[in-house]
Amino acid sequence: MALLPAIAPLAGGALLGAFGWRANFVVMTVFGVMATLLTAAKLSETLRHPDPQAANPTRILSNFIRMLQHPQYLGCALAGACAFCGLFAFISGSSFVLIGVFGVSEQNFGFYFGAPVIGYMIGTQIGGRMTRNYGITTILSVGTACLALAGALIAALAIIRVDHPIAVVAPMAFYMIAVGLVLPQTLAGALTPFPDRAGTASSLLGFIQMSLGAVVGALVAHLHDGTQVPMAAAIGVMGGLSFLMFQFVVKPAFRKTAA
The missing domain is CATH 1.20.5 (Single alpha-helices involved in coiled-coils or other helix-helix interfaces)
Incomplete structure (x- = not known):
């Protein structure tokens, strides 16, 4: 996959x-x-005792509000969403930048696009191994710091106009390694307070990520000025916001829960 x-x-x-x-x-x-x-045809229902009120809009809204009021859930959701938004910025702007600005052919675009994907695979593998010895907050601390560093690097290279595909793809691969560390842990951290409502919590998390990602992607496309700067700046901002969200919302929430 x-x-x-x-x-x-x-x-x-x-x-x-x-x-x-x-x-x-x-x-x-x-x-x-x-x-x-x-x-x-093939995917059957796995819930043995369906709840007839599960799809009640009032109940769904009540559950959503309850989750958004929980600092750990909200912090993890937003930290993960910011990381995801950086990815969406790259998805939205990479074809304009790599093909339109740097002259990469349509046939070769996939090779450049594939490097960050490989970075994500590496990140998930590293994260999986780290879970054997480290907790969620430790992995998120490392992951969000790497997001901020990678985002700052890709933005800096764009601002000083290092006009080469590698100046975008290499730091983006590093960014995606960090995304591979962060996203699974923010999911786990968000679901932990609501084990009996994991499906609802997961759906709201996905909605937050996709909605914010769509907004950032649209902004990158709208602000495209013939250079890599808007895309790179968006990635840098999102990486930094993910780090700040962890430091000032997620970490204090976990400390409060542990106490």
């Missing part, structure tokens, strides 16, 4: 070169229809 985001741009570039840009949308439509049909 982790390799698919690296393979997809390569496949998309090949389809674009062979059949034109419409081919990618045809393939995505076919895969979407297949996934829907397979889910409906």
Whole structure:
């Protein structure tokens, strides 16, 4: 699964070169229809005793409010969302920057895009090994610090106009290693206070990440000025915000819970 985001741009570039840009949308439509049909046919309900009130809007809203009022949940959700927003900024702006600014071909774009994906794979593997000896806050401390450093590096290289694809891809790969450390731990930290409502907590977490990511991605696209600076600045800001959110919200919340 982790390799698919690296393979997809390569496949998309090949389809674009062979059949034109419409081919990618045809393939995505076919895969979407297949996934829907397979889910409906093969994925059965696992809940033995369904709650008839589970989808009640009032209950859902009440649960959401309760979760957002919990400092540990909110802090982990926002720290993870900021890290995710940096990724979304790269996804939104990388094609403009790498192809439009640096002249990378559509066929070769996937190779550059794949480097951060490999970074994410490395980060998740490191994070998995760290959980054997370290707790959530220790891993988040390392991960968010790396996010801030990588974000600052990619922003600095853009501001001083190091105009080369490696100046974007290399620090972004480092950023994605940190994302691989941070996202699983923020998920675990957010769900811990609500073990009996893990599904609701997880869905709200995903909503927060996707919503903020969409906003940041739209801003990067809107502010694109023919350089890598808007994208790089967004990544730098999001990495720094994730670090600050951990230091001033998540860490105190965990200390309070431990006490």
